[in-house]
Amino acid sequence: MDEVLDPQLLKGILPILLLTVLRESEEYGYAIVKKLHDLGFTSLKEGTVYPALTRLEAKRFLSSRLAKSTSGPARKYYSLTDVGLGELQKASESWAMLTAKVDHALRATAGEESA
């Protein structure tokens, strides 16, 4: 589904995607990648997602805890903080405004071309 998306564009929207995924429930890194793949963002790789999670945690949008795993080292679970929830709401509004403007610009120029 996301094969046509510019990688830079994907990188730009990655924070909002991560905050959205974690709004539902806490998850650890690889599980978050799988959820993004299930949502259709199959070109997002672990090497892109993991550092983005650390950056969001550094900004206090996410908090984390370690939980024991039966199959290997303890897993680091991320969850959304109140600050992160506020940031997600702001980002969602910005995204809605941006897409509305881009759609308008595309329709306007398409209208000029057909005229």
Next chain:
Amino acid sequence: MNKARAEQLGHQERWRIWWAGCRYDFWLDLRDVPGKERRALRHELKANLTAAAEDDGIGQALSGVGSLRDLAGEYEVRDASRVRWGSGLACAVLAAACGIAIVLIAAFFYGQGVVASGGDASAASTLWPFWGTEIEVNTSSESFTSSIQFGPFPLLLAVVAFLGVARPWRLLKRQSSDRSMH
């Protein structure tokens, strides 16, 4: 979690995960990420790799992470005043091993030259440019013996590598800045 697959995670897969963790730690150390953060990042990577390997196999898991060097470069926590003891020591050991290997190869060709001269021959020499390294070769129709005294060349390489990577003089800078703060 895929329980059946988890039970199948064999020694080779676990070794590859451990080795990926070591390489990742090396690159983080070179990027001056402090020890506590490095350990946390390494453990997190290994946990995620284990989960990914359980689902898709270790090859796919490592491929998804991509270059560990690039991954280490994404992290912004830096302490430019720390000494890189771990990676400095690793590079020193590697440099010493390379130095020994180079001398052995040079000695081999030296010995080949003595043998090619034919008949009973005995030669001793200081190998240039491997400062301090001496080789002695004795050859006859019945036997071939050689001895090598390595000299300080491999040790010199190890010291240079350690100093270049670890930068221990940062400790002096750190101590003097600590003193000036107090």
